[in-house]
Amino acid sequence: MxxxxxxxxxxxxxxxxxxxxxxxxxxxxxxxxxxxxxxxxxxAQAAVLSSVYGVGTDITVTQAPTAPVEGGGRFDFGAEAGATSDGTTAISTSRLEASRGTSTFDAAALDTVAGVDNVAAASGTLALNNTTFSGELPDMTQMQQGAPGDGQAPPQGGPDGAGGSSFDVDSFSVLGLDPTAAAVGPLSSVTLSAGRSLTADDAEAAVAVLDSAYATTAELAVGDSITVADTELEVIGIVTSNAADAATAADVYMPLVLAQQLAGLDGQLSTVYVQAASSTDIDQVQGDIETALPDATVSTQADLASSVSGSLxxxxxxxxxxxxxxxxxxxxxxxxxxxxxxxxxxxxxxxxxxxxxxxxxxxxxxxxxxxxxxxxxxxxxxxxxxxxxxxxxxxxxxxxxxxxSGVDGAGGGMQAGGPGAGADAAAAGPGAMPGGFGQAASAAASSDVTxxxxxxxxxxxxxxxxxxxxxxxxxxxxxxxxxxxxxxxxxxxxx
Structure with a gap:
């Protein structure tokens, strides 16, 4: 029925x-x-974030950026700096410093994080920016002899009245990381396209791995050398991002210990990457780290998703x-x-x-x-x-x-920030190159996602x-x- x-x-x-x-x-x-x-x-958001966050990374630990130090970012040259010839002085110098918008903290925080319950893996990195100033300036000796008040005019070595000066600023991002902790962090989100990656034997070696896009731009290949903080590093590998059309976290990867030494930041980190034992443990791990490190900024990938911009x-x-x-x-x-x-x-x-x-x-x-x-x-x-x-x-x-899509302030693929540098140099006068020169702009890592x-x-x-x-x-x-x-x-x- x-x-x-x-x-x-x-x-x-x-x-x-x-x-x-x-x-x-x-x-x-x-x-x-x-x-x-x-x-x-x-x-799509995860693909965009993976290039700067790391595959397998659940949590990142950073510290709020501090106010810039007065006089930071200056290139200072003494009267005897460089080699003088034909009325001009050829000068070349590099500076390796913490990336703008980041703050460093004691590496002991890594041990604290690793000791938190349900932390499966943790690794520390140091985000740096290498800026090289090179070029020709008017002979400083002649400029001092012809200073105002002694009746002599400054040398006019060129039609523009600038004393024949010319200069170039090159800047690229550097990431120091622990070669033994490749399972979590930025290198876990890349694919090796040439050479080899960093290994435990490279802990203090003068070697580097390059992002493929930067290697192409700089015309570098495996076996070549790249200068970081006036130190030559051998290029041992080239990597590309796992995410299509996305940039990797840095232009140059190098061993953490060497990066700390060259930057004068021994025992310092800028980011700790954390992998939880399970996805259900992420909230607990985040809370415990915030309790153990009250001054730190503890973020999950879900928190960083709000930084994705563009039509995505x-x-x-x-x-x-x-x-x-x-x-x-x-x-x-x-x-x-x-x-x-x-x-x-x-x-x-x-x-x-x-x-x-x-x-x-x-x-x-x-x-x-x-x-x-x-x-x-x-x-x-x-x-x-x-x-x-x-x-x-x-x-x-x-x-x-x-x-x-883009990740605001991602730090990946940062390019030299030269706009406006000439005006800063003119205002500073001889012997000092102010902060506008060579400071990297923290550009968003932009890409297209299908x-x-x-x-x-x-x-x-x-x-x-x-x-x-x-x-x-x-x-x-x-x-x-x-x-x-x-x-x-x-x-x-x-x-």
């Missing part, structure tokens, strides 16, 4: 079934598309603020439509349910009948929703929209669960209405 009435109701009230199924299906399809799109955006950030905001609430609103509307149509159908079947109760059907059996019919309608809507949703996701993946919306079994199961929930809700309300009918109403209806 149950299945007979069920088949008759579904086939005989096709309009109601179609309306409920279509409404439920569209709502579920929207949920699937939004969920897949949201997962795709998160994957816009897509993320759209999914979060619009897509989620739109899905909820449409889903609630679909549930409401199913409930109203079910109650309306029960009202039109007053004679039928009154008669069934008159011949002995219990309220429980009637409620079960209505709920079963609504559940089938909900499952039909679920099948429609899953089909439409998968088609929508397939369309998104075929279109493969490209989103621009969005792919993945569909997982869990999303499909959630969609089916929503269809079942909608059917049960509609059946519960409709069954409650049917259970209130009395046999007398059916008899009055017949008469």
């Amino acid at each position: 149950f299945f007979t009435l069920l088949r008759r109701e579904i086939a005989g009230r096709r309009k109601q079934t179609v309306i409920i199924a279509v409404g439920m299906g569209l709502a579920i399809a929207l949920v699937i598309v939004v969920s897949a799109f949201s997962a795709g955006v998160k994957d 950030a816009t897509a993320s905001s759209l999914v979060t603020s619009l897509g989620l609430w739109l899905s909820v609103a449409v889903l609630l509307a679909a549930f409401l439509i199913a409930i109203l149509f079910t109650i309306s159908g029960v009202t039109r079947r007053t004679r039928e349910f009154g008669t069934l109760k008159a011949i002995g059907w219990s309220n429980r059996r009637i409620v079960g009948q209505v709920t079963g019919e609504s559940l089938v309608q909900g499952l039909i809507g679920g099948a429609v929703g899953v089909t439409v949703g998968l088609i929508g996701v397939l369309v998104v993946n075929l279109v493969a929209p490209t989103l621009s 969005l792919q919306a993945p569909v997982t079994l869990s999303v499909v199961l959630i969609a089916v669960g929503l269809a079942v929930l909608g059917g049960l809700l509609a059946g519960a309300f409709g069954g409650w209405r049917a259970a209130r009918l009395r046999p007398a109403e059916a008899l009055r209806s017949i008469g």
